[in-house]
Amino acid sequence: MSAALRALPAAPLLLLAGRAQAAETLGQLERQPTNWTAITMFLVFVGLTLLITYWAAKRTRTAKDFYAAGGNITGFQNGVAIAGDYMSAASFLGISALVYASGFDGLIYSIGFLVGWPIIMFLMAEKLRNLGKYTFADVVSYRLSATPMKILSATGTLVVVAFYLIAQMVGAGQLIKLLFGLDYTIAVVLVGVLMILYVTFGGMLATTWVQIIKAGLLLGGASLIAFLVLMQFGFNPVSLFAKAVEVHPSHQAIMAPGALVKDPVSAISLGLALMFGTAGLPHILMRFFTVHDAKEARKSVFWATVFIGYFYILTFIIGFGAIVLVSTNPVFLDAKGVLLGGANMAAVHLANAVGGNLLLGFISAVAFATILAVVSGLTLAGASAVSHDLYAGVFRHGRVNERDELRISKMATVALGIVAIVLGILFEKQNIAFMVGLAFAIAASANFPVLFLSMYWKGLTTRGACIGGWLGLFSATILTILSPSIWTAVMGLANPPFAYNAPALFSMPLAFLGCWIFSLLDHSASAKAEEGKFEAQYFRSQTGIGAEGAATH
Amino acid sequence: MDTNMMDAQLVGRIRNSATFQELEAKRNGFSWLLTFIMLAIYFAFIFSVAFAPGAMSQRIGDSVVTLGFPFGIGVIVAAIALTGIYVWRANTVFDAMTRKIAGSVQ
Numbered sequence: 300m301s302a303a304l305r306a307l308p309a310a311p312l313l314l315l316a317g318r319a320q321a322a323e324t325l326g327q328l329e330r331q332p333t334n335w336t337a338i339t340m341f342l343v344f345v346g347l348t349l350l351i352t353y354w355a356a357k358r359t360r361t362a363k364d365f366y367a368a369g370g371n372i373t374g375f376q377n378g379v380a381i382a383g384d385y386m387s388a389a390s391f392l393g394i395s396a397l398v399y400a401s402g403f404d405g406l407i408y409s410i411g412f413l414v415g416w417p418i419i420m421f422l423m424a425e426k427l428r429n430l431g432k433y434t435f436a437d438v439v440s441y442r443l444s445a446t447p448m449k450i451l452s453a454t455g456t457l458v459v460v461a462f463y464l465i466a467q468m469v470g471a472g473q474l475i476k477l478l479f480g481l482d483y484t485i486a487v488v489l490v491g492v493l494m495i496l497y498v499t500f501g502g503m504l505a506t507t508w509v510q511i512i513k514a515g516l517l518l519g520g521a522s523l524i525a526f527l528v529l530m531q532f533g534f535n536p537v538s539l540f541a542k543a544v545e546v547h548p549s550h551q552a553i554m555a556p557g558a559l560v561k562d563p564v565s566a567i568s569l570g571l572a573l574m575f576g577t578a579g580l581p582h583i584l585m586r587f588f589t590v591h592d593a594k595e596a597r598k599s600v601f602w603a604t605v606f607i608g609y610f611y612i613l614t615f616i617i618g619f620g621a622i623v624l625v626s627t628n629p630v631f632l633d634a635k636g637v638l639l640g641g642a643n644m645a646a647v648h649l650a651n652a653v654g655g656n657l658l659l660g661f662i663s664a665v666a667f668a669t670i671l672a673v674v675s676g677l678t679l680a681g682a683s684a685v686s687h688d689l690y691a692g693v694f695r696h697g698r699v700n701e702r703d704e705l706r707i708s709k710m711a712t713v714a715l716g717i718v719a720i721v722l723g724i725l726f727e728k729q730n731i732a733f734m735v736g737l738a739f740a741i742a743a744s745a746n747f748p749v750l751f752l753s754m755y756w757k758g759l760t761t762r763g764a765c766i767g768g769w770l771g772l773f774s775a776t777i778l779t780i781l782s783p784s785i786w787t788a789v790m791g792l793a794n795p796p797f798a799y800n801a802p803a804l805f806s807m808p809l810a811f812l813g814c815w816i817f818s819l820l821d822h823s824a825s826a827k828a829e830e831g832k833f834e835a836q837y838f839r840s841q842t843g844i845g846a847e848g849a850a851t852h
Numbered sequence: 853m854d855t856n857m858m859d860a861q862l863v864g865r866i867r868n869s870a871t872f873q874e875l876e877a878k879r880n881g882f883s884w885l886l887t888f889i890m891l892a893i894y895f896a897f898i899f900s901v902a903f904a905p906g907a908m909s910q911r912i913g914d915s916v917v918t919l920g921f922p923f924g925i926g927v928i929v930a931a932i933a934l935t936g937i938y939v940w941r942a943n944t945v946f947d948a949m950t951r952k953i954a955g956s957v958q
Contacts (some may be wrong), residue, residue, distance in 0.1 A: 405918075407901055410894070410897065410927050413928055414890060417931050417938075420938055540915075541916045555918055556909070574894070597938070597939055598939065600935060604932050622925050651951050673869065841879075841950075842950055844953070
């Protein structure tokens with residue numbers, strides 16, 4: 300990663316985007332000696348989660364149990380689980396590493412990730428819950444034609460899940476090799492098998508609890524590190540910052556914006572992708588159907604925002620703590636003064652510096668648990684798109700019994716798990732730093748515009764939504780291929796045709812424009828009928844009367 | 853879906869009721885207001901960082917801490933506070949109105 304860090308000024312956002320998300324993607328990390336403390340703690344976590352899966356399996360009988368944990372998750376629990384989905388190992392290790400390397404810039408990045416949540420709260424959460432059943436495709440096909448809308452949404456889901464999942468699997472392999480000293484392939488297979496077990500047998504209920512436990516461990520571990528760091532500075536963050544400025548080679552520059560200044564267009568484009576992409580991530584949207592009603596849905600977003608915001612403040616303290624306590628300690632550096640194991644190890648070494656081998660083992664185990672939980676959530680979202688949207692919705696036109704649908708969803712889970720393992724192994728040595736950025740861009744450019752307009756704009760027709768949605772999906776993908784993040788970094792070509800690393804500034808408006816123009820031009824009879832159904836949809840979205848699982852008296 | 857609720861006449865009647873229209877106006881206005889505030893705060897931050905880095909790098913007094921810090925932390929706090937305000941208002945005002953509408957459906 301040090302090579303990438305040196306390249307920061309040249310292509311800041313590519314790296315910001317890639318880095319923080321994929322601790323993981325960072326090249327070939329050295330294999331470390333087998334860490335038995337970490338392995339023991341991780342085995343305890345796996346044992347506990349398998350027990351939960353066994354417990355959840357006995358409670359997972361219907362489709363509603365499998366996709367939505369029976370709708371019985373409370374707002375607080377769901378908020379913690381959402382925070383867990385969002386706080387990947389990448390954001391923990393990557394953002395603290397970003398702060399470690401360049402200080403203030405790390406904060407800019409994490410703020411982008413956080414601000415999507417209030418928007419979801421104000422515009423989406425309650426309406427989603429009121430209109431949907433198991434997936435966001437249910438919402439967009441509420442009044443629009445089911446087949447084309449479900450194909451579009453399921454594709455949007457699967458593409459986002461695929462890129463996110465590959466990044467996580469490769470990251471898992473790298474990280475586990477690094478932290479536990481296990482072979483890359485064994486690590487990837489282990490993650491894949493555990494995730495298949497959780498999701499196939501325990502469905503959403505097991506996935507949610509794995510996520511909750513992991514979020515608790517991650518928040519607890521990060522809080523402890525931050526506490527131990529601050530304790531050394533008399534709980535005065537200003538003295539911590541002063542010391543960091545003193546010892547960091549860039550001195551006062553780490554307290555000011557750096558890389559972002561050089562390419563404001565990419566910065567704003569990335570900001571848009573993070574903000575609105577969050578509102579289009581299928582595994583996050585799915586979580587809103589696990590709670591009882593709109594009231595619990597909004598509680599979930601509140602708790603998620605609280606925990607995610609708190610978490611980013613912790614990573615900021617951890618990054619600065621690492622500047623002071625890790626970068627100055629030769630134990631953690633190689634001969635050239637670079638962090639052992641790469642830049643993403645800042646938080647892990649800091650755990651060792653403030654808490655010794657025990658805390659190091661704990662944080663390593665938590666990082667592994669985090670990946671496991673995130674890939675389970677992604678796999679469940681992907682499997683639901685296959686079984687609920689494509690099989691039940693498109694192939695069987697909704698005429699399917701629950702047992703068949705459940706069987707397909709379990710088969711889809713196993714298939715996705717195997718695909719994820721294979722791709723994880725194939726992509727081991729590839730540069731995949733662009734993948735999570737692309738996943739967010741597609742979520743913001745394909746899923747979000749269609750979902751948003753379907754709930755808010757009476758005039759949206761199936762034709763308009765399809766053209767706009769596909770336009771967003773393809774433009775985000777093509778612009779990313781033409782941008783430095785793939786054109787130069789992956790394909791090794793000079794002069795990328797598209798100069799900006801984040802496409803959302805262009806692809807998102809294009810999607811909205813496509814939806815708008817082609818809906819206006821659509822004078823078909825079906826368009827008229829769809830407009831006519833808006834009133835009833837609007838009424839239900841506002842009141843929750845008639846909503847799935849809601850108490851209608 | 854509960855087809856009983858999809859009775860167009862019933863929907864139309866409630867849709868035109870004073871309570872529904874009051875809920876609609878209040879909640880939509882409030883949601884968009886908060887959305888606008890959040891976007892304004894976030895983009896003010898991003899634009900300051902991108903186009904006025906000098907101002908953001910100003911140190912506060914003689915400490916090493918720059919203006920960018922309270923601004924950045926402020927955005928995080930604002931995000932949490934705004935979602936909290938929405939939940940509070942929804943719990944106290946909008947839910948009661950929704951219950952009233954649901955009651956009229958029976």
